[in-house]
Amino acid sequence: MIVYLLCFILFLVGIYGILTKRDLIKIILSIGIMGYAANLMLILFAYRNNSIYPILSEGKAVSQMVDPLPQALVLTSIVIELGTTAMLVALALRLYEKYKTFDITKIRRLKG
Amino acid sequence: MIIPYFIIIPLLAAFLITLIAGEKDDWAIILSIIAVISLLILSLFSYITMHTETLSYYMSSWKIPVGIVLVQDALTSFMLVLVSIISLTSLIFSISYVRNLSGDWKYYSLFMLLVAGMNGVIITGDLFNLFVFVEISIFAAYALVAYGGKAEEFEASFKYAVMGSVSSTIVLLGIAVTYSATSTLTLAKIGEQLPSINSSIKLWIGGLFVAGFGLKAAAMPFHAWLPDAHSSAPAPISAMLSGILIKILGMYVLVRIFFNIFDAPQFFLNIFLIIGSISMIAGVFLAVGQWDFKRLLAYHSISQMGYIFLGFGLSTTLGILGGVFHLLNHALFKSLLFYNAGAVETVTGTRDLRKLGNLTRIIPTTSNTSMIASLAISGIPPFNGFFSKLIIIIAAIEANQPVYALIAVIGSILTLASFMKVQRYGFRSEKKADVNGKSIDWKMNFAMITLAVLCVATSLMIIPGIREIALDPVVDVLQNRTLYIQLVMGK
C-alpha cells in the first residue's frame, strides 16, 4: 500500500509544480514528473512478488512472469510524453523568441 | 467491412500530403478534400444502412480479450457523420482563409491527423486505444492553435498544451486503476467485470475519468484554457475545436464510459447535472461582457456544453434525446458562427465588436447566416436550437428537477441578450466599418450557407417520423445500457 501512496504523492508533486512554478521550463518538468508517476503506477500494478521479467526465451515458464501488458502501455505512454515534451519545449522556445522571457507572469497578453 | 477505413483514410491522407504534396499546396487541398468527402460518404452510408445494428471489428483478427476491437453502433455512426460534415465545411472554408497565413500543406496534414484522431476516439472499443487517439487529435489541435505564428497564439497553445497534458495524465492514471481492478482494457469486458469490483475503486475510476475528460470537455471548473485556445486558433480550426473536438474528446467519451460501461451511477449523474448547470450560467455570464467576437463565442461553447451535460445528466429518455440533439445542433451553429467570425476578420482585420459596423451591406451572406446561427443558438423557433433546448427543459421538468429547468431558461435568455449585442454592434449598427479591401469568395460562402441550411433542416429531425429513424436509435444505445456490452462480447 505504501508504494502506491508514495507514487500518488509523486503525482501530487507534479501538480504542485504546475500550479506554483512561474518558469515555463519548470512547468514542463512538472508535467514530466506527473507522467512518470502515472507510468510508475501502471508498472507497480503489474508487479507480483517473486516473478521474473516478461521476455520469452528458452527455459522460462510463462507462469512466473509479471504482467507484460502494462509495460507495453507504459512504452506507448512514454512515446506520447516524448511528443508532449517536444511540443511544449518548442512552444516555450517560440514564446521566448516573442517575449524574451520564460516567466509566466510576464506572458499575459490574453485576458478575460 | 468499412469500419477501419474511418481511421485509415484520414491517416493515409495526412502522410501522403507530407510525402507528395511537398511545396505544392494544391495537391494537399485536393487530397484532403477527397479524403473528407469519402469519409462523409462512408459515414452517411453506415448511418443510413445499419442504424440499429452493432458491428465489431477485430484488429489483426485477434479476438476480444487479446486484441483491439473497433465497435460501430448507432451512436458511433451519428458522431462520425457529425465529424465528417463539420470537417468538410471547415476544410472548404480553410481553402481561401488559410492562404492568408503561411506554409499550407502542413496545415492540411495536421487537419487530417485531427480528423483521424477524432474518428479513432469515436470508433474504438478499447480504453488504451482511445487514450492514444485522444492524444493524436489533441496534439494536432495544439499545433493548429499555434499555426498562425503570433505571440498570442503560442501563449494560448502553451496553456492548452499544459492543461491537455495534465488531463491526459489523469486519464492515464484512471486507466491504470481500471486495469488493476479488472485486468482488461476492452470497454465491453470492463463493463462485464465491473459489478464484481469494490465500490471505492469504482469511485476512484469515475472520479479520475470525470476530471480527465471533463478537462477536455471544458466543463466549468476546468474551463480556463478554452476561451484562449478557441479564440486564438484560425477560424476553421476554432470551428473544429468548439464544434466537435470538445464534444468528442469530452462528452462522447464520458457518455460512452459512464452510460454504456458504468451503467450510469446516480452519483456521477448528479455531478453531470451540477457541472452542467454551473457551466451553463457562468459561461453565459462571462460571455455577455466580451467584446472580442471569437472570445464571446468560446465562452458560449462552455455554456452550451452545460446544456448537453444537463441533458445527459437527467438520464431519462427525453433528457438523452435532448443531449444528443443539442450536441448535433451546437456543432452546426457554433461552427457557423466561427466561420462568420473568420469572414468578418478577413474583411475588416479585427474581431473587436466595437470596431465593426454596418457589415450587412458589405458581406450580406455572412451577415444573414450569422443571423440564422444567432437565432438558433439563442433558441428562437423554428431553428434547431429551440427544439433541443425545449426538449432538455421539458425533460428537466418531467424528472422533477425544476431548478435545473429554470437555470436552463435563464441561460437561454442571457444567450439571446449576448447575441443581440453581436448583431447590434457587429453587423447592423449605423457606424461605418473599416474594410481592408479583401472579399469573401464563394468557397467561404458555400461553407456558411451549407451550415445555415443544415441549421434549419435539422429542426425537422424533431418531427416524429424522422426522429424515429434519425435520433431514436442513438438514444437507444445510451438507454439500453448493458446491451452494448452484450452485443460487443457477442452474446
Next chain:
Amino acid sequence: MNKEPGMTLIVKTVTRISVWLIILYGFYIIFHGHLTPGGGFGGGVIIALALLNVLLAYGKDFTRKWLNIKLLENFESSSITLFLIVGIIGMAVGGSFLFNFIDKGTLFNMLSSGTILPLNIIIGIKVAMSLFLVVLALAAYNFDKGDEQ
C-alpha cells in the same frame, strides 16, 4: 583557437568513429525486436541519438550539409505510409487490418513472427527520423533575434 563551429578535435574524432558503431547497434536492436527487449522504438531512438551526436559535435550547419534533410523527411513520411500499406495488405489477405500474413516460422529464429519484423524496421526508421528532425528543428531557433511585439 578553434574557429570552427562545434566542439574540440577530440570530440569530433571520437564522434566520427563511434557514430557508425552506434547506428549499427541501433539496427541490431531493431532487427532483434521480436526476440529480445527493444524493437522499433528503442533502436530508432539509438539511431537518432547517433545522428544527434554529430549535431552536438559538429554543429547544425555541418549536419545540415552532411545529411540530406529533405531525404530524411521523405523517409519519415514514407515509412508511416508503408506501415499503413502493410496493414491494408493484411486486410486484403486475411480480412482484418494488420493481419499477420507472412509465415510465422519457428520460435526464437531470426525470421519468425511474420509481419512484426518489417513493421519493426518501419517503426525504427520513423522514430529515428522524427526524433532527429524534432531536435534539429528545435536547434534551429535563433535566440539573438526575435521580435518584441
